[in-house]
Amino acid sequence: MTLSRRKALTLGLGGIAFAAIPGLSTASTVEELTAAFTAGAAPGTDGITLTTPEIAENGNTVPVSVDAPGAVAILLLASGNPEPAVATFTFGPAAGRQFAATRIRLAKTQDVIAMARMANGSIKQAQATVKVTIGGCGG
Secondary structure, three states: OOOOOHHHHHHHHHHHHHHHOOOOOOOOHHHHHHHHHHHOOOEEOOOOOEEEOOOOOOOEEEEEEEEOOOOEEEEEOOOOOHHHHHHEEEOOOOOOOOEEEEEEEEOOOOOEEEEEEEEEOOOEEEEEEEOOOOOOOOO
């Protein structure tokens, strides 16, 4: 079978349309992502520091930092975004500090959640509400 340009274009556009239909994408919920990261462990609230602005004047670039001494992995979630998984940071044994800082995009006023898996297998969680006044990724 030969693949003409017309057939390739049709297949490509069909794939894009399939991905754009709500409910058919592979976006996970906050609950699914949390369950996968924690593996059923109940999170504690001590030993992790989440730093976010209280009010973000522009949702397109919101600074976020997480400090979790002793962590082997940090998961960052934005509960109100169309795709809530923002980032996962992993730390090896040679890491001098278990700290991550980034800028994220927020669709609207929402909770930002940071979860840390500690070296002993326990889970730590911190949460902050960020009020977005304009911009964002969802309108």
